[in-house]
Amino acid sequence: MPNTPISIANFYSVNHSKHPVKTIGILGGGQLGLMLAQSALPLGIRCVFLEDAPNCPARLLGKVYSTEQFDEFAKACDTYTLEFENTPLGSAKVLEQTVGLFPPAHALFIAQDRLNEKNLFNELKINTVPFLAVGTFDELETACDKLGLPLVLKTTRGGYDGKGQFVIRSENDIKTAWDELGKACETAPLIAEGFINFNxxxxxxxxxxxxxxxxxxxxxxxxxxxxxxxxxxxxxxxxxxxxxxxxxxxxxxxxxxxxxxxxxxxxxxxxxxxxxxxxxxxxxxxxxxxxxxxxxxxxxxxxxxxxxxxxxxxxxxxxxxxxxxxxxxxxxxxxxxxxxxxxxxxxxxxxxxxxxxxxxxxxxxxxxxxxxxxxxxxxxxxxxxxx
Known part of the structure; x- marks a missing residue:
């Protein structure tokens, strides 16, 4: 019998039939998705990605679907995961209810909102800094009085790598902080966190x-x-x-x-x-x-x-x-x-x-x-x- 080259698709179907999962869909195509896909290859698992940036790092190791191709992406895999906590919650829930998403969408819901996160910590008796929800300028002034200065004012959603934060060190900073972050209250409250001395x-x-x-x-x-x-x-x-x-x-x-x-x-x-x-x-x-x-x-x-x-x-x-x-x-x-x-x-x-x-x-x-x-x-x- 002649030696015939085996395509990647045939390789998986012929040699990896005992794998419970052959293809994992990843929500996001950044460097974390790239490194996840790199680690999956030796396990006989390929990855595809849902990502709107065409030049994303993950494109090097798998097919990238845009959000307009969500239905096609949702049919392409055995199960799903994510590489970024700001993944749209609606998309995550659809995948969770059909094929399966790990971690669960509820974990995403908690991590996407700092108030949800801090409240869960308190519920589980995990120590946190003191904090208050802030929805108006008056509530910000009240938070500064109750928590004391300095404090950190943060958006509850969307911030990462230091974005969406303002350190209020004196009363002169309160108005500036509100001018910078207050508009976010149109969609969700801010969170004021008390300052702590940490080592x-x-x-x-x-x-x-x-x-x-x-x-x-x-x-x-x-x-x-x-x-x-x-x-x-x-x-x-x-x-x-x-x-x-x-x-x-x-x-x-x-x-x-x-x-x-x-x-x-x-x-x-x-x-x-x-x-x-x-x-x-x-x-x-x-x-x-x-x-x-x-x-x-x-x-x-x-x-x-x-x-x-x-x-x-x-x-x-x-x-x-x-x-x-x-x-x-x-x-x-x-x-x-x-x-x-x-x-x-x-x-x-x-x-x-x-x-x-x-x-x-x-x-x-x-x-x-x-x-x-x-x-x-x-x-x-x-x-x-x-x-």
Missing amino acids: REVSIIAVRSKQGEIRYYPLVENVHHNGILAKTEAPAPNVDNLTEQAQNNIKKLLEHLNYVGVLTLELFVTDNGLIANEIAPRVHNSGHWSIEGAVCSQFENHMRAVAGLPLGDTCIVKPSVMLNIIGEYPNISDVLALDGVHYHGYDKEERHGRKIAHITVMPSDSEKLTETVEKVVGLLPNKLGLL
Whole structure:
């Protein structure tokens, strides 16, 4: 019999017939979708995407449907997931009620509104900063009196990477903050959050299977600049006394939401323990280190959970540091010339304030981690938040 080339479609149908899921549809086509698709390929799973940006990063690894092609997208896959919490809730509910969406649409509903999120934290007895809903200028003045200054005024919907926020430090800022954010009250109230003194920012990522099994990644420490994540250290140093509280908090959320997939909980470290900031119902920037730094990455574990496959080991291979490339690319040859440096480009055009790539530093000699990170930072055009 002659050797006949096997098409990708035939490869899946012939050799992967025992897979419960062959194609996963992803709502969104950004770099998270790209990395999810990369992790799915070795599992014998392909991905397609719902995304209106034709040059999105995920186009490199699968077909991209526009929102005008939603019906076609909805028929193309065995199950669905998402890569961005601002995914339209209506689309998510349609998919959940037909083929299946993981995580559930209710988790999206909670994460899309900061008031819903904070109220759920309170319901589950997860510590938060004091907060108040703000729908009018008078209510903002009342919130400033009750919570005290400084405080942070935020939109309840749509903000990410520091967008939709204003720090009110004095009475002179109140009117300015309202002028900048008050228009958002036409569709949803704002939220005023009391300021807290925190030592550092950490996050915990966990994954829950369809059978209810939960596995936790270690706490990591995050450094932000202007609301954008600049650096993640994995594992976070000196958090042995905080790990149990962090795991208990995210476990409450996963079980209450009947969640399937990867969930991220961002936290502040204070003298009195952990304060919850927000959740992300998806794989997260603070987990990018796990591609090389964990036995099974957050991306692979998310796809395993969505596909109904057994979860992978979340243990760290060795300590690592993830650096975001923001705005401008470095010389990739210079970066890769360093030992233990892993580069991930997103095929995005350079733009101020835009995440366009990340680097994970994980040298063979862990004692040289700090030294290697300093060398990498020295090669980056944009060092904001890294020095």
